Amino acid sequence: MYRYIYVIPEAIGRSVLKMCASIGRIAIFFYDFVVSLFTPPFYIKSLLNQLVRIGYNSLPVIGLTAFFTGGVLALQIYVGGSRFNAENIVASIVALGITRELGPVIAGLMLAGRVSASISAEIATMRVTEQIDALITLSTNPMKYLVVPRVLAAVISLPILVIIADIIGIMGGFVVGTKTLGFIEQSYIKNTLDIIELHDVMSGLIKAAVFGFIVAFMGCYHGYNSTGGAQGVGRSTTLAVVSASILILASNYILTSLVFTN
Amino acid sequence: MDHILKINELSKSFGDKSVLDNLSINIERNKSQVIIGGSGTGKSVLLKCILGLIEPDGGEIFFNQQILNKKNRADIDFHSKIGMLFQGAALFDSLNVQENITFGIKKLDSNHVNLTEIAVDKLKKVGLDSSVLCLYPSELSGGMQKRVALARAIARNPELLFFDEPTTGLDPIMADVINNLINEVIEEVGATAITITHDMESAKKIADNISMLYKGAVIWTGDAVDINSSNNPYVDQFIKGSSEGPIKINPND
Ligand SMILES: Nc1ncnc2c1ncn2[C@@H]1O[C@H](COP(=O)(O)OP(=O)(O)OP(=O)(O)O)[C@@H](O)[C@H]1O
Ligand SMILES: [Mg+2]
Numbered sequence: 001m002y003r004y005i006y007v008i009p010e011a012i013g014r015s016v017l018k019m020c021a022s023i024g025r026i027a028i029f030f031y032d033f034v035v036s037l038f039t040p041p042f043y044i045k046s047l048l049n050q051l052v053r054i055g056y057n058s059l060p061v062i063g064l065t066a067f068f069t070g071g072v073l074a075l076q077i078y079v080g081g082s083r084f085n086a087e088n089i090v091a092s093i094v095a096l097g098i099t100r101e102l103g104p105v106i107a108g109l110m111l112a113g114r115v116s117a118s119i120s121a122e123i124a125t126m127r128v129t130e131q132i133d134a135l136i137t138l139s140t141n142p143m144k145y146l147v148v149p150r151v152l153a154a155v156i157s158l159p160i161l162v163i164i165a166d167i168i169g170i171m172g173g174f175v176v177g178t179k180t181l182g183f184i185e186q187s188y189i190k191n192t193l194d195i196i197e198l199h200d201v202m203s204g205l206i207k208a209a210v211f212g213f214i215v216a217f218m219g220c221y222h223g224y225n226s227t228g229g230a231q232g233v234g235r236s237t238t239l240a241v242v243s244a245s246i247l248i249l250a251s252n253y254i255l256t257s258l259v260f261t262n
Numbered sequence: 263m264d265h266i267l268k269i270n271e272l273s274k275s276f277g278d279k280s281v282l283d284n285l286s287i288n289i290e291r292n293k294s295q296v297i298i299g300g301s302g303t304g305k306s307v308l309l310k311c312i313l314g315l316i317e318p319d320g321g322e323i324f325f326n327q328q329i330l331n332k333k334n335r336a337d338i339d340f341h342s343k344i345g346m347l348f349q350g351a352a353l354f355d356s357l358n359v360q361e362n363i364t365f366g367i368k369k370l371d372s373n374h375v376n377l378t379e380i381a382v383d384k385l386k387k388v389g390l391d392s393s394v395l396c397l398y399p400s401e402l403s404g405g406m407q408k409r410v411a412l413a414r415a416i417a418r419n420p421e422l423l424f425f426d427e428p429t430t431g432l433d434p435i436m437a438d439v440i441n442n443l444i445n446e447v448i449e450e451v452g453a454t455a456i457t458i459t460h461d462m463e464s465a466k467k468i469a470d471n472i473s474m475l476y477k478g479a480v481i482w483t484g485d486a487v488d489i490n491s492s493n494n495p496y497v498d499q500f501i502k503g504s505s506e507g508p509i510k511i512n513p514n515d
Contacts, residue, residue: 129355131352136314138341
């Protein structure tokens with residue numbers, strides 16, 4: 001009977017310890033990453049490859065989601081705004097909402113699904129088939145050869161993707177606003193341009209760079225530490241996507257509340 | 263005697279499962295050392311400890327009289343002096359055959375050696391021709407993958423070679439080509455080879471010395487020619503391939 005009293009505190013203790021251990025491991029991995037980032041050799045060709053894979057190949061996904069997000073935002077704000085006769089704020093809120101928040105967050109989450117998963121599965125497969133060991137025996141540091149190019153590529157790509165997502169998202173709002181909600185095209189564009197300021201866009205881009213880092217770093221970390229065959233590859237892929245998504249939303253809140261509230 | 267590698271009392275456990283148990287072995291320079299032993303006795307783990315891919319729990323490894331640890335491996339550039347054939351080939355599946363074979367060469371000297379020529383030359387040694395140069399590992403048969411991996415291991419002309427089961431998965435004729443190749447790198451290049459194998463034919467053909475591993479320790483070492491007269495019941499059972507003898511097949515072990 002007494003034994004059952006301990007079950008809950010034991011479970012809590014175990015998961016706390018586990019969490020501390022993984023934070024420690026992530027910190028060590030991060031330290032290795034930073035050291036590798038600044039010491040030669042640099043694998044420029046891998047970086048270019050990854051820029052194509054992570055950045056360029058994500059364009060369709062990001063463009064489509066941005067378009068629909070902008071469109072639905074216009075519809076919803078029209079409904080909300082019309083309750084107190086403020087339908088005219090649609091253009092402004094779509095512009096601010098997309099550039100400050102939804103552009104980077106949606107792009108980040110889409111990249112978490114697309115890129116974290118593929119990076120993690122690829123590196124985990126290399127781990128379980130001993131390709132990472134083979135790299136080491138061929139005098140190649142896997143951190144420099146695999147991790148640095150992927151993380152750099154994501155940090156560079158995501159802000160560029162977000163600029164495109166911003167433009168397409170605002171266009172989505174514009175299309176819905178002018179075609180179904182009956183706004184006049186010239187005034188919609190004027191309202192949009194009047195409200196947006198440089199720092200709105202910049203704050204979104206800085207977030208995007210942070211999200212890009214999270215996406216690739218989590219993919220690499222979970223792939224690199226994968227164990228246990230095909231099942232392990234699957235597990236690390238799930239972990240990569242879930243942890244990247246949570247970290248994106250959490251860091252989004254922290255960044256917004258600390259830095260970008262003005 | 264001139265030893266290229268000395269291993270003293272190496273031990274390694276995974277959890278509470280002891281895999282290497284105070285294992286000691288010395289490897290003579292410019293000789294072919296074969297390691298035999300049952301499945302799961304720690305042969306691959308031993309190689310990985312030497313290579314620094316697994317951190318041993320205890321013991322010391324000396325390479326050319328210098329101790330090998332994490333720091334020292336980098337200092338003496340240990341990995342550029344060795345070649346390793348992994349049991350599962352471990353080819354890079356995003357790179358084609360030529361890029362796989364010459365992967366380590368780019369890192370050694372950047373003055374433009376002709377990489378295609380090197381790749382074709384090494385392929386010929388493992389019984390393949392240049393038609394596979396542009397294929398990817400997934401397009402090769404298992405035995406071909408093994409041979410490409412072997413070509414990659416010898417591509418940098420290392421002084422110390424590790425072969426983890428080089429002839430498993432090969433037909434008998436191809437296995438003999440590989441046996442000859444191993445003899446050739448030792449005689450012509452002056453390298454040292456450490457080969458793990460279950461293939462007693464191959465062991466007799468390539469070995470100068472043979473050691474037998476059992477439960478994570480070396481239980482017999484000797485000249486290859488003495489293997490049939492070892493008077494060691496474990497060795498006798500192993501080379502006869504009999505299920506009767508001191509080595510018990512216990513699935514819970
Ligand atoms: N990374 C690891 N984690 C946990 N246990 C391991 C690990 N690597 C090896 N082992 C265990 O160590 C033991 C020895 O493995 P090893 O691969 O060295 O066997 P082996 O002698 O090469 O066998 P085989 O001839 O079948 O290749 C096995 O029982 C295996 O379960
Ligand atoms: Mg093995």
